[in-house]
Amino acid sequence: MTDVLLTLEAAFNSIRAHTLRSLLTVLGIVIGVASVIAVVSIFQGMSASISEQFAGLGANNLSVRAETSFEDQLQGRRSRIAISDYQRLHDSVQHLAELSPTFDVLGDHGGNVSAGRVEAFTRVIASSPSYQHSRQVYPRIGRFITEADNDSRRRVCVLGETLRENLNLPANPLGQYIRIGSEWFKVVGIMEERGEVFGFSQDDFVLMPFATGLALVSDPAQVDLRIDLQARDRSNLEFLRDRVEQVLRQSRRLAASAPDDFKVETADQLGDSLKTLINLVTTVFAGVVGISLVVGGIGIMNIMLVSVTERTREIGICKALGASSRSILLQFLGEAVLLSALGGLIGVAIGYAGGLLASSLIPGLPAAVVPWWTALLSVAFSGLVGVIFGLIPAAKAARLDPIEALRYE
Incomplete structure (x- = not known):
């Protein structure tokens, strides 16, 4: 436990020492998470509004309407x-x-x-x-x-x-x-x-x-x-x-x-049909904007590789003083994960604010709703991106030969 805390402290100090570069590094993560949260909050707000609207229709209501098959529509027929x-x-x-x-x-x-x-x-x-x-x-x-x-x-x-x-x-x-x-x-x-x-x-x-x-x-x-x-x-x-x-x-x-050639539905079924459609659209939109998280992960890997190169002599000194390859790997991996998680937290805040702003500026748009699991999943996924894209730079740092690292100019 002490080793983990020391690793996180070292990672945090490294991030704080290069504040501007760290912020630019996680910009892709921030944009990706903010986009996902904004999209989800808007569509979940619509889903909540639908539930409220159909709740007023009563639980013992049925609705009957005509339904025309796709084939009949192509032939110009209408039920x-x-x-x-x-x-x-x-x-x-x-x-x-x-x-x-x-x-x-x-x-x-x-x-x-x-x-x-x-x-x-x-x-x-x-x-x-x-x-x-x-x-x-x-x-x-x-x-x-x-x-x-x-x-x-x-x-x-x-x-x-x-x-x-x-x-x-x-x-x-x-x-x-x-x-x-x-x-x-x-x-x-x-x-x-x-x-x-x-x-x-x-x-x-x-x-x-x-x-x-x-x-x-x-x-x-x-x-x-x-x-x-x-x-x-x-x-x-x-x-x-x-x-x-x-x-x-x-x-x-x-x-x-x-x-x-007709449809008989309860008020609950009507609401559920619309909510299912909204959830499908939410998933598609979230998946599309979530691609930017991968782009953000690539940015983190790139900067971490640069950081390994810049700190080669530092790594050599640490290894010469007895630091193990495992501790070096954990330090750089912890730095990548911490960067991603911080980016995720910032993205959640910005995304929720964006959803609230959109719902207040666009007439008729229901209030934004962010389920707790969405925020938690976004931050967790951000951390996972840090693990995946931080592993290669961390492994490179851990494999450095201490003598060659000390000679590096």
Whole structure:
């Protein structure tokens, strides 16, 4: 133990004696670790944000959407959840607390709405009164659409906070009218703010009654629905999922051997799918920027070889005074490892600061999160780089002949 402490002390003194050169030596390590930490912190922040968003959807929710195979996409075909599918689910599936159909009235990408002379591009959604319960979002002021609105196909709507601001409407615009397509709609409510995810606002939308939306589209048969279902009891969730899949296959007349052209997912599965994608992207990015750690290791090996050459006479004197080859090797190896580890620690601090800066400067980017294992792994990997690339210079120093080393000029 004493030998190890003396070795580390000697390595630290050597690094301190050449402070500027040591900092330049570990610059590659610092940049590599900082890049990895910054990337991981940003993407892990996104993953944490996703978990938070989907946690609000409830553990007993199911989501149904169409899914088009890659082959069908190449042939220009598109799967849709039709009105008949929704009606079959409504009539055939039991144990439901909520059943909420939703579709985009002006297409997947949205359309223009206006208030007076102010115009804005936004999502135009049609849904049922149960939308607010299945999505766990409620009006901040005013009311949500009702069954009476839907039955009468009333031209009423509720707005997201971002759209209210974009249309320059007052803080309380209840009773005012906006234009959607060629129709005028009365504003009856403003929804709670939900913030942004990945820079996209969740509050930039207008929502109208489902039947009203169907009356506005040119061909209701071409409508592609998304359906949210809520089980009365979480224990019935798997049974409910199987039943939904069975009913949809019957409704869509799929052969026994044909794959599903729809997707039934729980809120947890939706969140897990997105988190899996983010973790994959994180790994790829971290691997790419981690290459700079290897470059940094090569820089350490190069400087350590120079250091061995500069200190040849010193090594000769140490060996002449009785120092073993093992102690010489440990001293130079310890110096390389200490350099790498210090670079890793500095890189962790800079990377975390960079992640915080990015999340504060880029609108909608969630707060950076650095798991403890990431920081620990980065510093450990930095130390490993020091061992790998410091071994050759250390071995060269240990093999020096003391007589030849003393003669070196």
